[in-house]
Amino acid sequence: MATQLLYLIGSLAGVAAMVGLCVLLFGRGSACVDAASAAACLRGDIPGFRAGAFVAATDNKTGLMEDACDGALYLVTARGSGLVSRRLSRAFVRQALRDGAALNLRLADFTFPSARIAFAEEKSALDWERRFARLAA
Amino acid sequence: MHFNPTQLATPGFILLVIAEMLFVRFAGLGSYEPRDTATSLLMGFGSVVFGTAFAFIFIWFAHLVAPFRVMTVAWSIPAVAICFVIDDLTYYFWHRCAHRIRWLWAEHVTHHSSQHYNLSTALRQPWGGFLTFGFVFKAPLLLLGFPLGMIALVGGINLVYQFWIHTEAIGKMPRWFEAVMNTPSHHRVHHATNARYLDSNYAGVFIVWDRMFGSFVEEDVSEKPRYGIVKNLGTFNPVKVAFHEFVGIAKDLKSARSLREAAGYLFAPPGWSPDGSRETSDSIKANWSAYRSAQSPAE
Numbered sequence: 001m002a003t004q005l006l007y008l009i010g011s012l013a014g015v016a017a018m019v020g021l022c023v024l025l026f027g028r029g030s031a032c033v034d035a036a037s038a039a040a041c042l043r044g045d046i047p048g049f050r051a052g053a054f055v056a057a058t059d060n061k062t063g064l065m066e067d068a069c070d071g072a073l074y075l076v077t078a079r080g081s082g083l084v085s086r087r088l089s090r091a092f093v094r095q096a097l098r099d100g101a102a103l104n105l106r107l108a109d110f111t112f113p114s115a116r117i118a119f120a121e122e123k124s125a126l127d128w129e130r131r132f133a134r135l136a137a
Numbered sequence: 138m139h140f141n142p143t144q145l146a147t148p149g150f151i152l153l154v155i156a157e158m159l160f161v162r163f164a165g166l167g168s169y170e171p172r173d174t175a176t177s178l179l180m181g182f183g184s185v186v187f188g189t190a191f192a193f194i195f196i197w198f199a200h201l202v203a204p205f206r207v208m209t210v211a212w213s214i215p216a217v218a219i220c221f222v223i224d225d226l227t228y229y230f231w232h233r234c235a236h237r238i239r240w241l242w243a244e245h246v247t248h249h250s251s252q253h254y255n256l257s258t259a260l261r262q263p264w265g266g267f268l269t270f271g272f273v274f275k276a277p278l279l280l281l282g283f284p285l286g287m288i289a290l291v292g293g294i295n296l297v298y299q300f301w302i303h304t305e306a307i308g309k310m311p312r313w314f315e316a317v318m319n320t321p322s323h324h325r326v327h328h329a330t331n332a333r334y335l336d337s338n339y340a341g342v343f344i345v346w347d348r349m350f351g352s353f354v355e356e357d358v359s360e361k362p363r364y365g366i367v368k369n370l371g372t373f374n375p376v377k378v379a380f381h382e383f384v385g386i387a388k389d390l391k392s393a394r395s396l397r398e399a400a401g402y403l404f405a406p407p408g409w410s411p412d413g414s415r416e417t418s419d420s421i422k423a424n425w426s427a428y429r430s431a432q433s434p435a436e
Binding site: 023 | 155158159161168169170171172175178179185186253330332365367368369371372374378381384424425428429
C-alpha cells in the first residue's frame with residue numbers, strides 16, 4: 001500500500017515537472033480573440049462561413065461574430081493557445097443578462113464556461129443584447 | 138507470465154515527450170501548450186488508476202467467455218504473433234465503432250479532445266472504459282482460446298506502438314512502411330476535424346485494415362489537419378474531459394420522448410438528434426461536399 005502511494009505521488013510529481021518544463025519552453029501561450037483569428041477559427045469549423053459583424057470583449061479573450069451568409073451568431077473564446085467556437089442558439093444561451101457595458105451569458109454546455117463579455121461601450125452591449133433576444137431556436 | 142509492455146515503456150514515453158518538447162521549441166515543427174499538456178498527462182495518470190481499479194471487470198468477462206472457447210492456444214512465438222494480428226483487427230472494429238456509436242464515443246472522445254497533436258496527446262487516455270464495456274470486442278480472441286495473459290500482452294504492445302505516431306515532428310515514413318503500417322501521417326488524418334478527414338484511419342498498428350474496409354484517407358499536404366473534436370471543449374478540467382459526453386448522454390436521455398429516441402441518443406452516431414438539428418460527421422461531410430461543389434461546379 002505504501003509503495004503504491006509512493007508511486008502515485010511520484011507520478012504526480014513527474015507530471016508537475018513535465019508541465020513546468022513545458023511552461024519554461026513555451027510560456028503560458030494565451031490566445032487573443034480578434035476579428036481575423038475569430039474568422040479563421042469559424043471558417044475552419046463551418047464550411048462556407050463568411051465573416052460579418054464582430055465585437056471583442058475588452059480583455060480580448062472572447063468575441064462575438066456574425067455569419068454574413070445566414071446571420072447566425074457565434075461565440076469565440078480563447079482556450080489556452082487555441083480558440084473554441086459555439087453557435088449561439090436560443091437552446092444554447094440559457095440567459096443573456098446585461099450589466100452596464102457587459103453581457104453575462106449562461107450557456108447550456110457542460111464544458112463551456114459561462115461567459116462575461118465586457119464591451120468598451122454600453123451601446124455595444126445593448127446592441128448584442130438585442131441580437132440575443134432575436135436568436136433562432 | 139507477468140509482463141506489462143506499457144509499464145515498461147513509461148520511462149521511454151517520458152523521455153520522448155521531453156525530447157519532442159525540445160524539438161518543437163527549437164525546430165518550430167508542431168505545438169505544445171502547458172495546460173493542454175497538463176490535462177493530457179493527468180488523463181494518462183488517471184487512466185492507469187481507473188484501469189487498475191476496474192481491471193477485474195475484464196477478468197470476470199474473460200472467465201465468463203472461457204467455457205465457450207473452441208480450443209486452447211499454448212504460449213509460443215507464432216501464437217503471440219497471430220494473437221497480435223487478430224487483436225489489431227479487433228482493435229480496428231472497436232475503434233470504428235467508437236467513432237460511430239455514441240455510447241462508445243463517450244469514452245473515446247477523451248483521446249481526441251486536445252486541439253494539439255503531440256506525444257502527450259497519446260497519453261490522453263479515457264477513464265470511463267469500465268462504463269462502456271468496449272472490451273467485449275476482445276471476445277473473438279477469448280473464444281479462439283488465446284490465454285488472457287497473451288491478450289493483455291499483445292494489447293499492451295499495440296498501445297505502445299501507437300504512442301510514437303502522435304507527432305507532427307515526423308512527416309512521411311518510407312513508402313513501403315506507409316503502405317502497411319499506421320504512421321504519424323495516417324494518424325494525423327484520424328485526429329483531424331477537417332470535413333475531408335473525418336471518420337477515417339481507424340487502424341492501431343496495421344493500416345491495411347483501413348485500406349481493406351474502405352476507411353483509408355491519405356494526408357493531403359495542401360490541407361493541414363486541424364486537431365480536436367467537432368465541438369472543441371471549453372475546459373482543461375480532466376474530470377470534465379473524461380466524463381462530459383456521458384453527462385451529455387444523460388441530459389439527452391432525460392429529454393427523450395420515446396424508447397426509439399433514447400436508443401438513438403445512446404447508439405446512433407455522435408451528434409444524432411431526433412429532429413436532425415445537430416451535426417453528425419456525416420452531415421458535416423455532406424455540407425462540405427455541397428459547398429465544394431457549389432464553389433467549383435466543373436469538378
